[in-house]
Amino acid sequence: AGIEFGLDAPYAVEHHDSLPSTNDRARELAGEGAGGVAVVADEQTGSRGRLDREWVAPSGGVWLSLVVRPDVPPAHAPLFTLAAAVATVDACREAGVDAHIKWPNDVLVGDSGGRGGRKLAGILTEMEGEADRVSWLVAGVGVNANIDAETLPAGATSLREEFGGPVDRRRFAATLLERFAALAGEPDRMDRILPAWRERASTLGRRVRVETSSGSVTGTAVDVESPGALVVDTGDGTRRVHAGDCEHLRDA
Ligand code: BT5
Numbered sequence: 001a002g003i004e005f006g007l008d009a010p011y012a013v014e015h016h017d018s019l020p021s022t023n024d025r026a027r028e029l030a031g032e033g034a035g036g037v038a039v040v041a042d043e044q045t046g047s048r049g050r051l052d053r054e055w056v057a058p059s060g061g062v063w064l065s066l067v068v069r070p071d072v073p074p075a076h077a078p079l080f081t082l083a084a085a086v087a088t089v090d091a092c093r094e095a096g097v098d099a100h101i102k103w104p105n106d107v108l109v110g111d112s113g114g115r116g117g118r119k120l121a122g123i124l125t126e127m128e129g130e131a132d133r134v135s136w137l138v139a140g141v142g143v144n145a146n147i148d149a150e151t152l153p154a155g156a157t158s159l160r161e162e163f164g165g166p167v168d169r170r171r172f173a174a175t176l177l178e179r180f181a182a183l184a185g186e187p188d189r190m191d192r193i194l195p196a197w198r199e200r201a202s203t204l205g206r207r208v209r210v211e212t213s214s215g216s217v218t219g220t221a222v223d224v225e226s227p228g229a230l231v232v233d234t235g236d237g238t239r240r241v242h243a244g245d246c247e248h249l250r251d252a
Contacts, residue, residue, distance in 0.1 A: 010181040011066060012037045013173070019063075020046035023124060023140040026065035030128070030136035035069035038177060047142065050105065050124055051247065056153055060146040060160075062169050066139045066180065072187050074129030077137055078228030078243050080184055081105055081125040082197045084139045087179035088121050089200045092143075094175050095167045097159050100202040103221070103230050104243035107143075108202070109162050117202075118157035120144055141176065145169050194226055208232065209252040212245040218252045 019025050019041040026039045044057035057063050068080070085101045092099035092107065099107050099120055107121035120143065127137040144158035146166045152158065159167045183193050198204065201224070209218045210232065219234035229240040230249075 010185065011177050013177075014039050016041040018043045018045060020044065021048055021140075022063050022065035023048065023126060023138055026067045026138040026140070027126065030067045030069075030138060034067050035136065036067070038064055038066045038173075040064045040173060048124060049122055055122065055124075055142055056151070056156075057142060058147055058151050061158075062141070062143040062145045062173055062176070064141050064143075064173055064176070066141075066177070067136060068139070068184070069136050070134055070184070070187060072134055072190070073132055074127065074134050076190070076227050077125060077127045077129070077134060078104075079190055079193050079226065080137055080139050081123050081243060082224070082228055083180055083184040083190075083193045084123045084125070084141050086183060086193065086196045086200055087176045088123070088141055088143060090179045091172050091176040092120065092159065095159055095163060095172055097162045101197065101200050103201060103203040103224060103249060104228065104246050109157055117155075118162075119155055120157055120159065120162070139180070143172070143176075145172060194224065197224060203230070203249070207252040208249055210241050210249050211247040212241060213247065214245070217241055 021044055022039045022041050041063045043059040044063050047055040047057040049055040088107050089099045099109050102108050105123040108117035109120050111117050122142050124140040128135045146160045147158040149161045203221050206221055208221045217232050217239050219232040222233045223231040228243045232239045
């Protein structure tokens with residue numbers, strides 16, 4: 001598992017055939033002081049989604065976790081999830097699959113609301129912060145690349161399934177990392193993230209119901225505000241839902 005990728009990626013890449021979780025390996029590297037490195041595995045045996053959900057990650061996917069040490073306040077961390085989603089959509093589109101973002105962290109193909117939409121990728125961002133500054137941040141991206149849909153949970157799809165043939169995973173990962181760097185590689189570029197996210201999102205303008213730990217919010221999703229809150233017009237005022245509070249988002 002050397003640092004080697006054979007492409008002009010803007011980050012060093014540590015490749016593994018199999019890992020429990022690329023996010024866990026990335027956190028370990030972060031704890032040792034690493035930054036600007038991506039961990040990639042062909043399969044994961046214990047990978048995680050949000051809220052301790054299981055993430056199914058057989059051989060053939062792009063399971064990638066990027067460690068960065070951005071000079072930004074901890075409150076800006078959700079912007080990195082949005083940037084990772086934009087980068088993932090752009091890599092999917094380059095691979096010939098017309099994907100879009102469902103707030104807060106899903107990349108889907110097809111109808112967006114969760115009924116007809118098929119989940120192609122998900123993002124799990126984790127970080128450690130000091131009072132005024134992120135000390136490290138791990139952006140974990142899971143993309144079902146060359147995987148049979150039958151081996152995935154119901155409602156999931158893969159690039160190969162959608163494209164009709166295998167995709168070049170190295171090229172996909174390199175594009176993803178390049179796009180991520182272009183948006184989030186420097187603090188002064190980060191004002192590009194939200195406009196790019198809005199252009200690729202299918203959530204805005206829809207009637208949605210968001211389940212949170214403190215109840216549900218129903219209304220029209222009108223915007224996403226920095227650093228990542230969904231603004232919902234309930235017909236009786238606006239409510240802001242933070243990505244971290246969202247358990248599920250469905251069409252209402
Ligand atoms: C996510 O969670 O969508 C974030 C997934 C992040 C996975 C990456 S892979 C690299 C890195 N290393 C890790 O250990 N994790 C990250 P969430 O929104 O909670 O969605 C999880 C739900 O998606 C599950 O409860 C299943 O219903 C569904 N699911 C599980 N595996 C899936 C897959 N491969 N494709 C599509 N849906 C899946």
